[in-house]
Amino acid sequence: MAENPSSNSEKSYFQNWISVIGAISSIFFFSIILFLFILDLFVEGINPYLGSVTYFFLPICLIAGLLLIPLGAWRERRRRHKKGQLHRFPLVDFNNPLHQKIAYVSIGVVTLFLLFTMVGTYKAYEFTESPEFCGLLCHQVMAPEYTAYHESPHARVACASCHVGHGFDWYLRSKASGTYQLYSILFNKYHRPIETPIKNMRPARETCERCHWPSQNYGMVEKDLHYFLPDEQNTQWKTRMMLFVGGQSAPYQYGEGIHWHMNVNHQVFFIAADKEQEKIPWVKSTGPNGKEEIYIDEDTQFTASQPPAGVEELMDCMDCHNRPSHQFRAPSRSVNEAMKLGFIAPALPYMKREAVKALTAGYATTEEALEGIRMRLEKFYSEKYPEIFKEKKDQLNQSIQTLQQIYSVNFFPQMKVSWKAYPEHIGHMISTGCFRCHDGKHKTTEGKAISNKCETCHAIVAQGPPEAMETSMTGLEFRHPDQTEEGWKEMSCTDCHDGALA
Ligand code: HEC
Ligand code: HEC
Ligand code: HEC
Ligand code: HEC
Ligand code: HEC
Ligand code: HEC
Incomplete structure (x- = not known):
């Protein structure tokens, strides 16, 4: 049967199967999004996957549905053109009450849609910054960090609060590296374990210091350590120590304490010899009057004028606190x-x-x-x-x-993640940590060393078996729990200890 060209060209281009399917599926997806969105507003903590469905997958379906509508119309137009049919725009007449109604309804629908798009975009942004997005969407890759995170003091701090600084440039930077990460996951190109240090987390001043007041004096932090020896009786030993984190407190005579490195009056720079920054042969400290001191590891060939290849890094929070949220314990x-x-x-x-x-x-x-x-x-x-x-x-x-x-x-x-893959930089017993610089071998040309005296950093106020501890408020000389071992006096703790010695 021959088609009637004139009646067909009266019909709108939108009257075709593709556009109709697009319209129906858009309404369908929009309704579900609306429903889940309202659910999300009023019911707390339902399911972490809900966010990814509501603000990620469904909107993609909705956009696909919406795109189908003009796509269908475009195809229809081409089809009719090929048949030589005339292209005619519909006549709009605002004196016609029907046309008026259609115009009002259209304006209403578009406004509502824009409003929802705005809220949706914000929600989508919020979602891409949430721990669920980081931890769950890359399930296997981030499982170690996501698990350790939930055990940490920062379990309620969003990943992005530490991993992404404040402001739009940080957002872009993080999404740019995120896009690369997505690619590496899809094509199985990522490192196992994920490599650290993470360059684009620096400077820590823009992340940690949003919550931690930089000049806060933490005073002393008490550590109550309880050990079991690897003998038949699992012999017990306790060590109680005061860590000199912040400024002086009586009865101890120490300088500014461990957070000295973060005092704005002086800065510590270092050049590492390896990518992981476990070996630091070159250290420079600058004082308030511009006075510089350069310390070189005496076991290496480097000098003040011939530093190792690599960039000078400014020491900050994360060079000590490298595991504030993902601690893999020895x-x-x-x-x-x-x-x-x-x-x-x-x-x-x-x-x-x-x-x-x-x-x-x-x-x-x-x-x-x-x-x-x-x-x-x-x-x-x-x-x-x-x-x-x-x-x-x-x-x-x-x-x-x-x-x-x-x-x-x-x-x-x-x-391939364990305590060995990610050594903790606070302390010196299981990994070198502070002793990367404080080993007594980092010296200036005049022979002044970065201190490795035990009393620089802490005072042992009690030690011994639990039933017979010796105590002293002014500090005791360290007694090694395994009394047969004298080696600790000449050697580094890490020469014997590796977290698995027992
Ligand atoms: C309190 C701050 C903080 C929070 C919160 C945080 N991270 Fe981290 N994250 C760090 C630091 C610091 C590092 C180590 C950086 C370095 O060594 O360069 C790190 C390292 C990582 C690494 C590299 C591998 C590793 O273990 O070092 C991954 C992956 C990671 N974080 C994922 C996450 C995820 C996922 C979340 C949320 C579930 C999260 N982080 C929350 C501070 C944080
Ligand atoms: C969004 C706020 C926030 C950010 C960002 C943040 N922290 Fe914290 N941090 C906290 C809170 C809150 C606590 C206290 C938790 C508690 O006492 O249970 C804490 C505790 C700590 C502690 C003490 C842990 C302990 O064992 O009690 C350290 C150390 C610490 N943060 C280091 C860092 C470092 C390093 C960074 C940057 C990589 C950082 N924080 C970023 C909020 C934050
Ligand atoms: C030289 C290494 C070093 C640097 C750099 C450093 N810290 Fe610390 N910080 C320590 C040590 C060591 C402790 C005590 C460790 C412990 O409690 O186990 C500590 C303790 C803390 C605590 C917890 C205090 C408490 O009461 O338990 C917070 C919070 C903290 N640091 C935040 C920061 C922030 C923020 C920065 C950067 C501005 C920073 N630290 C830089 C070594 C450092
Ligand atoms: C990158 C090298 C480096 C690392 C790592 C490092 N320090 Fe230091 N630290 C220095 C330098 C340099 C000085 C200044 C030495 C001097 O002036 O005598 C210093 C000084 C100190 C002081 C004396 C502050 C004062 O009042 O004069 C303490 C305490 C200290 N560090 C503790 C620590 C602890 C604890 C750690 C590990 C959590 C650590 N440091 C890690 C380089 C480092
Ligand atoms: C540069 C500072 C610094 C120096 C020097 C230093 N310590 Fe420590 N020490 C620390 C820090 C920081 C910790 C970690 C405390 C913690 O777990 O938060 C620590 C932990 C310890 C612990 C507990 C080990 C554990 O993790 O169970 C012992 C024991 C100890 N030190 C003994 C010594 C002895 C003995 C000396 C002298 C030979 C010494 N320290 C020198 C900073 C130092
Ligand atoms: C010559 C080797 C050697 C050196 C160096 C050494 N230790 Fe030990 N340490 C041992 C042995 C062996 C044991 C008992 C076996 C065990 O705990 O696995 C032990 C046990 C301990 C224990 C109790 C066991 C436990 O649960 O960890 C502590 C704490 C300890 N050492 C701290 C230190 C500190 C701090 C240093 C550095 C100042 C140090 N050791 C240096 C060999 C050594």
Whole structure:
């Protein structure tokens, strides 16, 4: 049957299947978004995935639906053109009450839509800055950081508060690097573990200092450390120390304390010899009157005028606090803590030693590790202490469960993440941390060293076995928990300790 050209050209170009499907699906998606949006407004903390659906996936569907409408019209127009039909615009007559109504309704709909787009855009922005977006959308890649984050003092601080500074240029920078990260995840190009230090987090002054008042005096911070030795009795040892974080407090005579590095009157610069910044052979400090002092690691060939290749970095919060939110704890530490609380039973012989061994046996996946931890401990006690194995079954079971828990929040074999991949820079026992500079070997040409005297940074006010501790308010000479070891006097703690010694 031949088509009637004149009746067809009266019809609007929008009357075609593609446009109709576009319109129906747009209304459909818009209604769901509206519904979820209202749900999100009034019901708190429903499901972290809801944000990604409401402000990410559904809007993409909606936009696709909306695009279908003009696309269909465009195709229809081309189709009619090919057939030689005339192109005619519809006649609009504002004296016609029907046309008036259509115009008012259209203006209303467009305004409403723009309003929702505005709110939606803001919500979408907010969502791309939320921990759920960072942690969940890149599930496997960020799992270690997302898990550790929930265990940290910053569990309620958004990822973006630390990872993205304030202002539009930071937003763009972070989204630019985010786009690259998305690419690397899609094409499986990312590093395992993710490399640190992260360059575009600096300077920390723009991130940490939004919440932490830079000149606040923290005074002294007390540390109550409880250790278990790897012998049959799991012999206990305690060390209590005052860390000189902020300015002077009686009865101790120290300078400005550890936060001295952050005092605006002087600055510390350094050049690292490796990408991870674990080796720092060259350090410069500048004082208020412009006085410079350059310290060189005497075990290296560098001099003040011949520094290592690399950029001079200004030391800031993150050069010490590199794990404020993602701490992957060393096995010796997490086992000590769990034993102190009784979750791992100190009554079981050689528990400390066996627990650390079980955690560090080397597993390819988390499932394999959880199984391996149970098998190892059951094998050890059933073979070496069959009676205890029978009588203290409950204690052993609880200890095993605790160890499995410790494993699953501190080890991520799929991403090659553990305490070894990300050494903590605060302290000096398990990784070099402060001793990257404070090892007594970083000297000026006059021979003045960056101090490694124990009393520079802390005072030990009590130490010994819990039942017989020696105490002194003015500070004791350190006694090494393993009394047979004299080596600590001449060597660095990290020459023997690596977090898995037990
Ligand atoms: C309190 C501040 C803070 C918060 C909150 C925070 N981070 Fe971090 N993040 C850091 C610092 C500091 C580093 C280490 C930077 C360095 O060494 O250069 C880091 C490093 C990382 C790394 C690199 C790998 C690693 O473990 O060092 C990833 C990935 C990461 N963060 C993801 C996240 C995610 C995802 C969230 C939210 C769930 C988050 N961060 C929240 C401060 C923070
Ligand atoms: C959005 C605000 C916010 C930002 C940004 C922030 N913090 Fe915090 N930080 C906090 C709050 C709140 C606490 C106290 C938590 C508590 O006591 O439970 C805290 C606690 C700490 C503590 C003490 C931890 C402890 O063990 O008690 C350290 C250290 C710290 N922050 C370092 C940092 C560093 C380094 C950065 C920058 C990478 C940073 N913070 C960024 C809010 C913030
Ligand atoms: C030279 C290393 C170093 C630098 C640089 C540094 N800190 Fe600290 N900070 C420490 C040490 C060490 C402690 C005590 C550690 C502990 O409590 O385990 C500490 C403690 C803190 C605490 C917790 C105090 C408390 O009461 O527990 C906060 C908050 C903090 N620092 C924030 C910052 C901020 C913000 C910056 C940057 C402006 C900064 N720090 C720079 C080494 C440093
Ligand atoms: C990048 C090198 C570097 C690192 C890392 C470093 N420091 Fe320092 N620190 C210095 C320099 C340089 C001085 C100044 C030495 C001097 O003037 O005698 C100094 C001085 C100090 C002082 C004496 C401040 C005063 O009152 O004069 C303390 C305390 C201190 N550091 C503690 C720490 C602690 C704790 C850590 C680890 C959390 C640490 N430092 C990490 C370079 C470093
Ligand atoms: C440059 C400053 C500095 C110097 C010098 C220093 N310490 Fe420390 N020490 C620290 C910091 C910071 C910590 C970490 C406290 C924490 O866990 O927050 C620490 C932790 C310790 C701990 C607890 C270890 C742990 O993590 O369980 C012992 C023990 C200790 N120091 C002994 C010594 C002895 C002995 C000396 C002298 C040979 C010494 N320190 C020199 C800064 C220093
Ligand atoms: C010559 C090797 C050696 C050196 C150097 C050394 N230690 Fe130890 N340390 C040991 C041994 C061995 C043990 C007992 C076995 C164990 O705990 O695994 C031990 C145990 C400890 C313990 C108690 C066990 C635990 O749970 O961690 C602490 C705390 C400790 N050392 C601190 C230090 C500090 C701080 C330094 C540096 C000032 C240091 N050690 C230097 C060998 C050493």
